Amino acid sequence: MSFRELLSAISDIIFPPQCLACAEILDPQAKSVFCSSCLEKIRFINGSICPVCGIAFLNSPAESHICGNCLTARPYHTRARAVAGFETVIMDTIHKFKYGRNVVIGDKLGSFMAGFSFPDFDFAEYSLIIPVPLHIKKLRERRFNQSLLLARALGEKHKIPVNFSLLKRHKFTLTQTGFNRTEREKNIKGAFIITDKEKIADKNIILVDDVYTTGATVNECSKILKKGGAKNIAVLTLARVI
Ligand SMILES: [Zn+2]
Ligand SMILES: [Zn+2]
DSSP states (O other): OOHHHHHHHHHHHHHHOOOOOOOOBOOGOOOOOSOOOHHHHBBBOOBBOTTTOOOHHHHHHOOOOOOOHHHHSSOSSSSEEEEESSSSHHHHHHHHHTTTOOHHHHHHHEEETSOOOOOOOOOOGGOOEEEEEEEEEEEHHHHHHHHHHHHHHHHHTTTTBBOSHHHHHHHOOOOTTTTOOOHHHHHTTTTTTOGGGGGGGOOOEEEEEEEEESSSHHOOOOOOHTTOOSSEEEEEEOOOOO
16 A cells, blocks of 8 residues: 555545535445446446547447548547546536636546546557646636646556646637637637657657547647657547537
């Protein structure tokens, strides 16, 4: 047992773990961050999907196939995967984490994400994890980068180094909320730069973000990384708009 695990075992006795969504006391043996009734409300994305952007074909008997969006405009990343739909329990918890500036929730969501088996995805193919960066102004306001917390949990579990300084957001952009796909793409264009091209050269990289909406942000990051010399980019997010 590592020191960190010991500390967490002691803290579980003093402060029994609670469901991240409804605060119900959890059975520590269950090793889950949500209670069973909240878990039931989560729509995990592990059925048929688009193998490129990862969109889920919910309530559809269709086999996995490339979606219309990817056929028209192939993204720069080779694959994107998300744990669950951005709705109900997951949406509320991400809001608590992000806007409530709750780092503890962030760590727990990170381990929840790291424990998920993403369909048709092999961590062994990747040698670097990069979180989608925040602009310094946003970082000061929020005090932490939510994507970095998730990236760290993934890196720790899958033994892949995380680097948060290779990709920088140097242009302050308007919030993407309320924008459609085209507006989002325009708004985010040219927002990122690479600080050290040598460190990404020929690497297979996992880009991590909290939510995948239209994919405009991660696609812009993937574009910059590919142009900077990276080999393949995969995108992992905790949630995805479905
Ligand atoms: Zn619950
Ligand atoms: Zn697609």
